[in-house]
Amino acid sequence: AQSVTQLGSHVSVSEGALVLLRCNYSSSVPPYLFWYVQYPNQGLQLLLKYTTGATLVKGINGFEAEFKKSETSFHLTKPSAHMSDAAEYFCAVSDKGRDDKIIFGKGTRLHILP
Amino acid sequence: ETGVTQSPTHLIKTRGQQVTLRCSSQSGHNTVSWYQQALGQGPQFIFQYYREEENGRGNFPPRFSGLQFPNYSSELNVNALELDDSALYLCASSLDSRNYNEQFFGPGTRLTVL
Numbered sequence: 001a002q003s004v005t006q007l008g009s010h011v012s013v014s015e016g017a018l019v020l021l022r023c024n025y026s027s028s029v030p031p032y033l034f035w036y037v038q039y040p041n042q043g044l045q046l047l048l049k050y051t052t053g054a055t056l057v058k059g060i061n062g063f064e065a066e067f068k069k070s071e072t073s074f075h076l077t078k079p080s081a082h083m084s085d086a087a088e089y090f091c092a093v094s095d096k097g098r099d100d101k102i103i104f105g106k107g108t109r110l111h112i113l114p
Numbered sequence: 115e116t117g118v119t120q121s122p123t124h125l126i127k128t129r130g131q132q133v134t135l136r137c138s139s140q141s142g143h144n145t146v147s148w149y150q151q152a153l154g155q156g157p158q159f160i161f162q163y164y165r166e167e168e169n170g171r172g173n174f175p176p177r178f179s180g181l182q183f184p185n186y187s188s189e190l191n192v193n194a195l196e197l198d199d200s201a202l203y204l205c206a207s208s209l210d211s212r213n214y215n216e217q218f219f220g221p222g223t224r225l226t227v228l
Contacts, residue, residue, distance in 0.1 A: 004156075036219075043118075043204055043219040044157070090156050101147070101170050102217065104156030 002027045002093050004105035012111040019063075019078040021108050023091030026072065033074040034092040034102065035065055044090065050074065061085070086112045116141055118207050118220035126226045127195050135190040135223045137205035145169070145210060146188040147217060148180060151202040163188055164210075192225075200227045 007022040025031060032051050036044040048059025055067040065076045074091060091105040119138045127133050139146055145164045149157035159172035163182035177193040186207070192199055202224050206217035 041221075043221040044206075045219070046216060049216070092156075101159045101162065101172070102149075102157075103159070104149075106154075106156045 002031065002095065002103045004091050004093050004103055006089075006091050006105035006108050008108055009106065010109045010111065012113055013081045014113045015083055016080050019076070019081045019085065019110065021076040021089050021091075021110065023065075023074045023076065023105060024072050025074060025091070025093045027093055027095070029095055031093045031095070033065075033067060034094075035059065035063070035074075035076050036090045036092060036104075038088040038090065038107075040087075047076070047089075081110075081112050083112050083114070086110055118205060118218050120203075120205055120220040120223050122223060123221070124224045124226075126228065128228050129195055129197060131195050131227075132191065132193045133195060133225060135192075135203050135205075135225070137188045137190070137207075137220060139186045139188070139207035140218050143207035143209050143218070144186050145208045145215075146182055146186065147206045147208070148188070148190050149204040149206065150174070150199075151204060151222070152198075153201070157204055160190070195227045197227050200225060 003026045005024045034049045035047040048057045050057045050067045058064045063078045088107045090107045092102045094102045121136045147162040148160040151157040161171040162169045166182045179191045182188045202222040204222045206219045208217045209215040
């Protein structure tokens, strides 16, 4: 069975500092991996995804993530945090070649300190 | 191009009642997935509909049921509501469930069960 573990339910960083949100996954087949962002009272917006090919994936708003199969990780980073990055972030996994069911982690709330 | 829309935005019901939530897919999409997001948790997959037929189901009881219409819009029905059904219900549409296609999420319906 697939699963996702997000380390840290809350992460605080100073404006301008590096953002690192950690995600580890478990999957019996090659996975698709995703990061979504959710702003208060809104739905989910896809930040980036890994399906095949290059393991370093660039997304919107300056975020990127690296698929590391040996570590079963897909950590999300951004070099310089902005106040507008404050939101809930979800790491997610789905099976390749099957239905599009997505398994989400429990989320990490990112706080940006002025 | 119209995005995914959901109605109503908010809903309050009492225990034991029934509720119907609605979702309009993004133009051209034939697959709809429904997710339940309890407070402080990541979304959990309820089920998916592809061309009007159920195409995968998560670990939810039969009192959670759905429909997809010829125009690919969808309904989620929940019977015999319980307090734990209080959550944000998200629908997501995608182009085709047979191969990976990005899911686009609606803003959600906030259901409160008293």
